[in-house]
Amino acid sequence: MPICPEQIRKSPARIMGEYGPTGVLRVLIAWDHMEAEHQVHSNPNIEQIIAASPWPAEASALINDLGITSERKVRAAALLAGASRSLSSAVRREPSLLNVLESPAEFATEKAIFTAPSDVDAIDGLRCWKRRQLLRIALRDLLGEADLATVGRELSALANSCFARALEIADEGPPLAIIGMGKLGGSELNYASDVDIVFVHDGSTTDAVRRARKVVQVLTSLTSEGMVYRVDTDLRPDGQTGSLSLPPEAYQHYFEKRAHAWERQAYIKTSLCAGDPNVAKAFFDAVEPGVWEENLGAATVPSLQAMKQRVEESAKHKGYRELKKGPGGLRDIEFTVQLLQLVHGRTDQSIRSPNTLTALRQLSWGNYIDQADAVHFTTAYIHLRTVEHRLQLRDERQTHELPTNPENLYWVARAAGFATREDFEASHRRHQASVREIHERIFYRQTLNRMHDTGLVSELRTEHLAQLGFDDPERAAATIERLVENLGRRANVMQQVLVIMVEALATTPDPDLGLVRLAWLLDGSYRVGAILPVLRDSPIAISDIARILGSSRVAAGLLRNHPEFARSLMSIGALATPPEPQALATEASQTMNASGHDQTVQMAELRRFVRREQLRVAARDILGLASIVEVPEELSLLADAAVAAALQALAPQMPFAVIGLGRYGGLDLSYASDLDVIFVYDGDTAAEAQAAARTARGLLQQIGAQTAEGRAWEIDARLRPEGENGQLARSLEGYQRYYNERGQLWERQALLKRRFVAGDSGVGERFLELADNWCYQDNFSEVEVDEVRAMKRRIESERLGTGSRALDVKLGAGGLSDIEFTVQLMQLQHGHRYRSIQNNRTLPALAELAEHNLLDIADRATLEVGYRFCQRFRNARYHLSGLASDVFPEEDHEAHLLARRLGYSSLEDMLADYSDITTAVREVTRRLFYGNLA
Numbered sequence: 001m002p003i004c005p006e007q008i009r010k011s012p013a014r015i016m017g018e019y020g021p022t023g024v025l026r027v028l029i030a031w032d033h034m035e036a037e038h039q040v041h042s043n044p045n046i047e048q049i050i051a052a053s054p055w056p057a058e059a060s061a062l063i064n065d066l067g068i069t070s071e072r073k074v075r076a077a078a079l080l081a082g083a084s085r086s087l088s089s090a091v092r093r094e095p096s097l098l099n100v101l102e103s104p105a106e107f108a109t110e111k112a113i114f115t116a117p118s119d120v121d122a123i124d125g126l127r128c129w130k131r132r133q134l135l136r137i138a139l140r141d142l143l144g145e146a147d148l149a150t151v152g153r154e155l156s157a158l159a160n161s162c163f164a165r166a167l168e169i170a171d172e173g174p175p176l177a178i179i180g181m182g183k184l185g186g187s188e189l190n191y192a193s194d195v196d197i198v199f200v201h202d203g204s205t206t207d208a209v210r211r212a213r214k215v216v217q218v219l220t221s222l223t224s225e226g227m228v229y230r231v232d233t234d235l236r237p238d239g240q241t242g243s244l245s246l247p248p249e250a251y252q253h254y255f256e257k258r259a260h261a262w263e264r265q266a267y268i269k270t271s272l273c274a275g276d277p278n279v280a281k282a283f284f285d286a287v288e289p290g291v292w293e294e295n296l297g298a299a300t301v302p303s304l305q306a307m308k309q310r311v312e313e314s315a316k317h318k319g320y321r322e323l324k325k326g327p328g329g330l331r332d333i334e335f336t337v338q339l340l341q342l343v344h345g346r347t348d349q350s351i352r353s354p355n356t357l358t359a360l361r362q363l364s365w366g367n368y369i370d371q372a373d374a375v376h377f378t379t380a381y382i383h384l385r386t387v388e389h390r391l392q393l394r395d396e397r398q399t400h401e402l403p404t405n406p407e408n409l410y411w412v413a414r415a416a417g418f419a420t421r422e423d424f425e426a427s428h429r430r431h432q433a434s435v436r437e438i439h440e441r442i443f444y445r446q447t448l449n450r451m452h453d454t455g456l457v458s459e460l461r462t463e464h465l466a467q468l469g470f471d472d473p474e475r476a477a478a479t480i481e482r483l484v485e486n487l488g489r490r491a492n493v494m495q496q497v498l499v500i501m502v503e504a505l506a507t508t509p510d511p512d513l514g515l516v517r518l519a520w521l522l523d524g525s526y527r528v529g530a531i532l533p534v535l536r537d538s539p540i541a542i543s544d545i546a547r548i549l550g551s552s553r554v555a556a557g558l559l560r561n562h563p564e565f566a567r568s569l570m571s572i573g574a575l576a577t578p579p580e581p582q583a584l585a586t587e588a589s590q591t592m593n594a595s596g597h598d599q600t601v602q603m604a605e606l607r608r609f610v611r612r613e614q615l616r617v618a619a620r621d622i623l624g625l626a627s628i629v630e631v632p633e634e635l636s637l638l639a640d641a642a643v644a645a646a647l648q649a650l651a652p653q654m655p656f657a658v659i660g661l662g663r664y665g666g667l668d669l670s671y672a673s674d675l676d677v678i679f680v681y682d683g684d685t686a687a688e689a690q691a692a693a694r695t696a697r698g699l700l701q702q703i704g705a706q707t708a709e710g711r712a713w714e715i716d717a718r719l720r721p722e723g724e725n726g727q728l729a730r731s732l733e734g735y736q737r738y739y740n741e742r743g744q745l746w747e748r749q750a751l752l753k754r755r756f757v758a759g760d761s762g763v764g765e766r767f768l769e770l771a772d773n774w775c776y777q778d779n780f781s782e783v784e785v786d787e788v789r790a791m792k793r794r795i796e797s798e799r800l801g802t803g804s805r806a807l808d809v810k811l812g813a814g815g816l817s818d819i820e821f822t823v824q825l826m827q828l829q830h831g832h833r834y835r836s837i838q839n840n841r842t843l844p845a846l847a848e849l850a851e852h853n854l855l856d857i858a859d860r861a862t863l864e865v866g867y868r869f870c871q872r873f874r875n876a877r878y879h880l881s882g883l884a885s886d887v888f889p890e891e892d893h894e895a896h897l898l899a900r901r902l903g904y905s906s907l908e909d910m911l912a913d914y915s916d917i918t919t920a921v922r923e924v925t926r927r928l929f930y931g932n933l934a
Contacts, residue, residue, distance in 0.1 A: 002237055019582060046074050051206060054414035055082025055371035062088055066095050075184065079142040083415055087135055100136040107724070110150050114161035115494040118168065125167055127225040133158050138191070138393060148382050149357055151389065152188035152311045159184055159195055160227050164274035166218040173211035174203030176245065177275035181235045181281060183881050186354040188385075192392035192399075195229045197273060198236045199245035200283040208245040228396075235266055248282040253312045255290025261300045262307050265338050267291045268345075269354040283849040301339065305444060308335050310675075319415070320432055323388050324400035328432025330388070333381050337363065339443055344368050356381060362626065365736075372903035373438045383416075387428070390415035393482050403427075434905055468506035474514070476515050476601035480787060483519045487528065503537060506541045508550020509880070509900035517549040517556040532564035538570040545569060545625055551622045551901055554671065558615040562608075575620050578630070581637045584613070588645035603702050606642060610712045613638045618671070628871045629843060635669040642673070642712055646702045653691045655682040656729070657759035658699070659767060661719050665753040666840045672884030674714040679729035680767045682760070692729035699707035719750050721923035732766055739774045745787050749777050754823050755839045776831035776838060785825065792821045809870040809912065810886035814918025816870045816926040819863050823849070825929055830854055844869060859924045866921035869913070876901040888914075 046063070049071070053059040059078035067375070068074055076098060081088055091097050095288075101107055116129055137154045140146040146154065163178050169293070181196035197857045199215075202207035212233075219228040232665030236242050237254040246254075255264070267287055272280040315325035324330045337359050344363075345352045351362040357378060364374035390412060391399050403409050405422065413424035418696040465473035479503065505514045522528050534541045545566060548555045559565060568574045579587075588609055617634045620626035626634065643658055662676035663669050681692040696717070704715045720726050721738045730738070751771045799811050809815045821847050833836045834852050839845040846863055849855035855863075877885050880897055889895040892907075899910040926932055 018241060019094070042143070049075050049078050053078040053082070058088075062092070065092055066098070068095075068098070072101050072104070076101055076143060077137050080139065082411070083142055084393045084396070086139060086407070087393070090131060090135065095587065097132055097135050099137065100132070107136070108145050110146065111154055112157060114154075114158045116161045116165035116166075117578070124223055124225045126162060126169075127223065127228055129263065130158065130162055130228055131225070131511060134217035134847055139388070141393075148385055148389070149188070149355075152183070152190075154334065155189040155191065155193075156180070156184050156187040158427075159189055159229060159778070160273050160821055163197070163221065166215045166228075167211075167274055169218050170211050170214035173207045174201050175276040175279050176208055176211055176270065177277070177280040177283060178203045178273040179213070179280065180267065180271045180273035182269055184273060186356060187268075188355055189273065189358075190385075190398075191389055191390055192396050194232045194839065196232045196235055198233060198650065200248060200251065201245045201281055202247060202276070202282070205243060205245065205247070209243060209250045212245045228521040235263075235302070237263075239806040241550060248279070248286040255287055256476050260289055261297075261303045264291045264293070264300075265304060265342060268338055268341055268352070268667050273356065278909070284585050292342075294346060296346065299388045300342070304339055304342075304802055308443065318401060320429060321402040321404070323384050323391075323402065324401060326432075326435040328434075328439075330381065330384050330494050332435050332443075333377050333384075336369075336377070336439050336443045338910060340368050351755070367560075368512055369442065371675045371801070375903060376438060380435045383428070383431045384435075387412065387416050408484065431911065437905055465502075468503060469511060470506065470515070471512050475513060479515050479519050481521060485521065486519070487532075498535070500539065501542050501546055504546035508547055508793035509899050510550050513553075514550030514556075515544065517553075518546075521545075521556065521560050527563040529561065531566050533560055534566040534570055534884075540571065541566060541569040544619070548619060548622055550620060553882045554879055555622060555722075558618065558881075561745045562612050565612060565619075567618070569619070571863060575616065575623065575625050578617075578620065578626070578634050578637075579613075581640065584637060584641040585609060585644050588641040589648060592645050592649055599649070599702075603705065606645060607712050608644050613673070617880070624881065626870050628875075631875060632668045632670060632871070635671065635673075636664060636667040637715060639652065639664060639669060639675055640757045643677075643699070643703060643789070647699055647758050650698045650702070652681075652695045652759065654688050654764045656692060656695055657681070657764040657767065658757050660753075660755045660757040660765065661750055662753055664757070666842065667755070667756040668841065670884075671878045674716045675759070676716050676719050678720045680735060680763060680789065682732055682763050682766075684733065687730070689731070692731075693727070696729040719747075732763065732770070735767065736751075740769070743774060745784055746791055748826055749791075749828065751775050752827055752838075755840055772838065775828070778832045780829045783831070787926075788821070788825050788828070789854075792817065792929070804877075807888040808886050809914075809918075812887075812918065814866060815886070816924070818921055818929070819870075820930040821868050822925050824868070826854060859928065862920045862924050866917050869917050872902060873898075873914075 013069060046069070048064065050056050050059045055078075058081035062077050062081040063074055066073075066077060068077060076772065077091070080091065096800075114133055117128060126267055134155075135145070137151060137158065139565050141151045160180070167178070177200050179185070179198045179199060181199060183193050184195050184197065189195070199208065201212075216231050216233070220231050221227065233244060234240055236244065237246060237259075243250075255267075266840060268291060270284070270287075311325050311331055312327065315322040318326055319328060320328070322329055334356055336468075337356055340363055341359060348368075349370060350365075351359065353359045353362055359382075360369070360374045360378050364371050370376075388400060388451065391402075394411075394415075402412060409425075410421045412852065413419075413421045416424060416715075418424035429736045431861075462473040462477050466474045470476040479500075483498070494807070500516065501518065505511045505518065507840055508514050522531060535545070541658040545559070548559060588606065591609045592602045614635070617631060617638065618625065620634070621631045641661075647656070647658060657680050659665070659678050659680060660676065661678060661913040663673045664675045664677065667673075679692065680697040683689065683692065700715055700717065702713050705711065717728060718724055720728070720734070721730060721743070752775055754768060754771050779812060793815070811817050812901065823842055826849055827837055827845060828847075830852070834848070834854070837848040837852065837854070838846060839848055842863060844854065846860050848869075850857055850860040877883075877889075878900055880894065880901055881889075888911075889898060894905050899905075899907045902910060904910040904913070
């Protein structure tokens, strides 16, 4: 008769006597196993995890085999099951390997240094320890705890630790250093990379070679636990025929006398792996002059280009499936980066990083590579390396080739995070095409050398201009001719500089119009006198001015009116950070005070200050020095400084404050935004009310008046109570009474983006407090939810038309309106309970909603990507056209320019991104805002 644990509990003596201790123990063990299996299959969270896994069958099998019920371990096993057959087998053999998950804080922290236990066995112990650490890294990777760069650093740190332990195991010998090369040298190791190293020593070469051989043997000998690493030492001088270890002076002599160009390229990627740091320093000091030769040599670039072509030829038959050597593969990115480092790193130590992603940032920062190209290279590199990691992780086998079998290719797609094989292949080919185009444009560029051969900009032929990418080379040549004529006696000095300027213009979204703007900019002796010395003395400024002229009609006009600003472009640091808000406010106030007591002169000077600072923001935007979050914030803080200076000049007769609303209140101004404001004062007499109204009218006039410098801003106070029919300025008590008695829901929503911007801070804080209390009430009813939804539908219908499919990034489906209404509805619903979501800025509000689990992390990412895309679109559209527009251009040429301004290689790619992003945003909006009713 079968028994169960409950019977044992009720009658322990009888059951023990009948079955004996061993029988009872077996029953309990079997029952625990059955219960564990039952829990696995009855826990709905675990079932959901298995169902959501890319590989449900493999996940279920591994989870059942391990008998685990911890949701954290189940989630890890579900991902590991299909991602890595080798590590899944290891976990089956030793379930305790998953114990790395038991300390969430430690698991989530990157390990900069691994330390192999000193008591591990020299043969198998090190291999087992390395396997455990490799599993930890893989799980952090698969669970999203570590990005690609972090995974590469941890894999490299793990290798460094293993080499350090191998050095300890090896016999004593002379001071020895192991230098990491290639991916190890760049801290970007793969899961199944060969590990490239060279040895350097101080003392006896014979003893050092013996010790180096022992290190290699410890790591490469094959046992039942496998090997630690495949080690490649062929990058040492003279390769396999050279000594396994050399002293620093031998490396120095080799690089001085015999090193090839490809070896100088290879030795860019070096770092200390393990061993004596003093010996390593001597090595780096010895090879540095040879790697970063003062005279590169005429044959260096052609020889590297030829070698690259040979590398491609070796993988030609594999086509797009070859991740590493094929067209658009990793080698395209790496060779391009390293060539730029070799050419420019001789005089610029800031671009010498051995890490590819870091080097890309350095090259972009130094303007050696276009920011958009650096972004494309970076995203493609992350994609290609991620796919490479997934391929290698499956069996811990070194491979760089996509499978041909559709089923296996589907596995790759799922492992890389794609829903379908078709989606993966489309994305993969887009990345490869982008990489190939940039690589060929930079790596094989010969035009600039031909320009230096001809020497003078006036000698540029139309065919050269066509090669550079000018759409109308004949018109460009004519513009250059007129430009040289206008320069007069300065032309001889500046012609070679202008060759570089024309080449820089060719990399911008609109080189033809940029060249016309250059001629326009250098029209007039004052402007020529201000601009030409900057171009003559600063290569950085040449590139920056070209990008401004070829990217922005608005910024080009501002630069023409403020040519003195060009000096700010002569050094990277000048625009690296924006001015502090208090410094802006002080400068705005001083600008007005220095203009005497004439109010007209004061306001004209304030507008000049505003225009000059708007040019600073635009330059930081165009040059990639300010993010899509920083640009609107800087524009908003500039407006604050101007409003505060103008208000100070008006000298209000009572405590008076300006409150920003809308985009202004949310620190979210675009270049063409109005300033939405309301005015509040502290007072209760009729005289104070009249004085407050005069101050408000004076501020509207001064900020919004038209002058020779244009209008500082359109300033709009219609969001005040009762709109245009209401009092222009209202007292604190008046606002309190209005909101309590007659305030409408749309006004509550408008006040979510409220911010004190100028005037009396005490009045401002008191207003914000009463606004918060009114906005964030403890019960937001379904009736009010429906009213917000109806309001959004009405806005879309009135401005776009019912059922419109307009490509409008503000009001169109999936545009900014969808994002902001969704965020604001959730704030109204939950803001009373969670104060931290009462943020007047959209992106921080999204982060806080996700932090409180009110918004799924994936939905947050979708809305954030959509928000950033739409903001970039609006800014780029304004830069190119000078018009405030949220819709796609109707004219094809302008649309293509917009695509290039946004970093796309084609209009089709931009439209595809727009469609993908807005469709995803609209889907989130339907669920979260409309409740799937739309």
